Amino acid sequence: xxxxxxxxxxxxxxxxxxxxxxxxxxxxxxxxxxxxxxxxxxxxxxxxxxxxxxxxxxxxxxxxxxxxxxxxxxxxxxxxxxxxxxxxxxxxxxxxxxxxxxxxxxxxxxxxxxxxxxxxxxxxxxxxxxxxxxxxxxxxxxxxxxxxxxxxxxxxxxxxxxxxxxxxxxxxxxxxxxxxxxxxxxxxxxxxxxxxxxxxxxxxxxxxxxxxxxxxxxxxxxxxxxxxxxxxxxxxxxxxxxxxxxxxxxxxxxxxxxxxxxxxxxxxxxxxxxxxxxxxxxxxxxxxxxxxxxxxxxxxxxxxxxxxxxxxxxxxxxxxxxxxxxxxxxxxxxxxxxxxxxxxxxxxxxxxxxxxxxxxxxxxxxxxxxxxxxxxxxxxxxxxxxxxxxxxxxxxxxxxxxxxxxxxxxxxxxxxxxxxxxxxxxxxxxxxxxxxxxxxxxxxxxxxxxxxxxxxxxxxxxxxxxxxxxxxxxxxxxxxxxxxxxxxx
Numbered sequence: 100x101x102x103x104x105x106x107x108x109x110x111x112x113x114x115x116x117x118x119x120x121x122x123x124x125x126x127x128x129x130x131x132x133x134x135x136x137x138x139x140x141x142x143x144x145x146x147x148x149x150x151x152x153x154x155x156x157x158x159x160x161x162x163x164x165x166x167x168x169x170x171x172x173x174x175x176x177x178x179x180x181x182x183x184x185x186x187x188x189x190x191x192x193x194x195x196x197x198x199x200x201x202x203x204x205x206x207x208x209x210x211x212x213x214x215x216x217x218x219x220x221x222x223x224x225x226x227x228x229x230x231x232x233x234x235x236x237x238x239x240x241x242x243x244x245x246x247x248x249x250x251x252x253x254x255x256x257x258x259x260x261x262x263x264x265x266x267x268x269x270x271x272x273x274x275x276x277x278x279x280x281x282x283x284x285x286x287x288x289x290x291x292x293x294x295x296x297x298x299x300x301x302x303x304x305x306x307x308x309x310x311x312x313x314x315x316x317x318x319x320x321x322x323x324x325x326x327x328x329x330x331x332x333x334x335x336x337x338x339x340x341x342x343x344x345x346x347x348x349x350x351x352x353x354x355x356x357x358x359x360x361x362x363x364x365x366x367x368x369x370x371x372x373x374x375x376x377x378x379x380x381x382x383x384x385x386x387x388x389x390x391x392x393x394x395x396x397x398x399x400x401x402x403x404x405x406x407x408x409x410x411x412x413x414x415x416x417x418x419x420x421x422x423x424x425x426x427x428x429x430x431x432x433x434x435x436x437x438x439x440x441x442x443x444x445x446x447x448x449x450x451x452x453x454x455x456x457x458x459x460x461x462x463x464x465x466x467x468x469x470x471x472x473x474x475x476x477x478x479x480x481x482x483x484x485x486x487x488x489x490x491x492x493x494x495x496x497x498x499x500x501x502x503x504x505x506x507x508x509x510x511x512x513x514x515x516x517x518x519x520x521x522x523x524x525x526x527x528x529x530x531x532x533x534x535x536x537x538x539x540x541x542x543x544x545x546x547x548x549x550x551x552x553x554x555x556x557x558x559x560x561x562x563x564x565x566x567x568x569x570x571x572x573x574x575x576x577x578x579x580x581x582x583x584x585x586x587x588x
Contacts, residue, residue: 105185107306111240119240119302124253126302129295131257135265136288137198140348140362144272145281147352149204149211153484157477159219160345164470166223167462173231184304186232188296194225195292202285205278239305258374262367269363320460326448328531333441333461334468335525336397340434341472343404343518346480350407350511351423355415365427372431376547380436383546388537389444394529395543396436401522403429408512444534476514483513 108115135141143156151159177183197218204211204218241249268284320326351357351365384392403426410422441461449457487509494501508516 105182105188105300105304107182107184107304109306111303111305115303116240116242120249122298122301123237123241124249124256126295126298127253127257128260129291129298132261132264133195133198133288133291133295135261136268136284136291137201140359140366141265141268141272141281141284143345143348144352144359144362145278145285146212146215147349148278148281149215151212153346153349153480154477155212155216156345156349157473157475157480159216160341160473160477161470162216162219162223164341164466164473166220166227167466169224169227170231170462173228176228177232177235181307182304183232183236183307184299184302187229187236188299190225190229190232191299192293192296194222194229195289195296197222197225198285198292199289202282202289205282235307236304239307240302255374258370262370265363266360266367269358270360273358273360320449320457323448323457325533326457326460328528328533329444329448330460330464332525332528332532334464335521335528336437336441337465337468338472338475339518339521339525340400340437341469342476342521343407343515345473346476346511346514347407354411354511355419355423361420365423368424369427369431369434372428373435374431376432377435377439379547380432380439383543384440384443387543387546388534389440389447390529390532390534390537391540391543392436393440393444394526394540395547396433396440397522397526397529398540399429400433400437401519401526403433404515404522405519407515408508412507444532447534476518479517480511480514484510486510486513488513 111119142159146156146159177186180186201215201218201222204214207214268287272280272284320330348362351362352359380392380396406422406426406429410419410426445458445461487507489507491502491507
């Protein structure tokens, strides 16, 4: 009787579905908070505090992507056991135990960097096995007619609460200034992970439907020329994006000397920028096609990466912080638009009866080249750090010597430029992708600017109250309190 809650049900009642969706929302809040507190800039800052170099940062940044290949054998495990809830719970919970072990590293008499790599590899491997069972479970559990609204609310609540806690954690780490302070934050991430597993255990699973999937089917999309062109774009884009994104935090820590708290604030700015622009990008992709949305978002990404070279030109300056805020707004727009566009165009170009193999190819290509991008850039950065390219105009008169730097590329600047040119090449590859009903990119660009200007006029007219609604920060807490109160009743 102890394991009855993990057995699939032949048919779920409306009340069981409703309770499951409530727990799904609460799970999203806790799992997102766990991911923010145990990953991203906080994990990178922890690794740097342990003595990690750029090559090591590249390796741990590649782990989440390269371990996604574990989902291939995990599909067989799902088909064999036909109990997706049990697999999701066991493997997700097991993966989160390693966050607690990572938190204990400052107190253990072992090589911290070697242990960190080992624990992270196991954490991401087990988490990806859990995802292989989780995704098809959610596809059958969440009703299609409310799926979009449910996931939108789940994302809004998750990002709202996790953003507040992430900023608090970042400034706490700056204030404490010790390696042991990271342990407290990581233990908090572990606690949120365990609470997430608790909510997963309270969800119900419908009996798994028959699903014939052949590993040979993974090769079929390579015979589709248009889809092959899409994968060329995704491969080069993933390479460019993950050559630079994992190292932006390293750059801000090492070159710009920012604290963890300010880096977390900038990360939150990027997340909220993505949420804001997705409202319009989703509508534009439905009206004008996904390809122009990708083209506009990709151009913004390439431009923002190029502008990073001016954030410390010729060194940190008074405009560095305002420039960083602007660049993170642009990055939020770009990453949100590209993720939305590639997901939608992949589904659109996939034949209905072969969508599983087509979408699996997109996931595998993204994982492979994202991992390669992080690995390559980690090793290349050490090479660039010993190089410098400068162009200076000197003016000399009897009373003074004036130096005017026109160009000063060193270290990370070369890295940003390389990613910039690869991103431009990926946009060139996008030209060869054909999407039915696509509009010119300039139409999307015009519509997006019109929407932004319209909101700016509202902001001016209403003193900023409408645009930056504080409900996005208040709603996660109120929702959690309402759910806990309902449970006590």
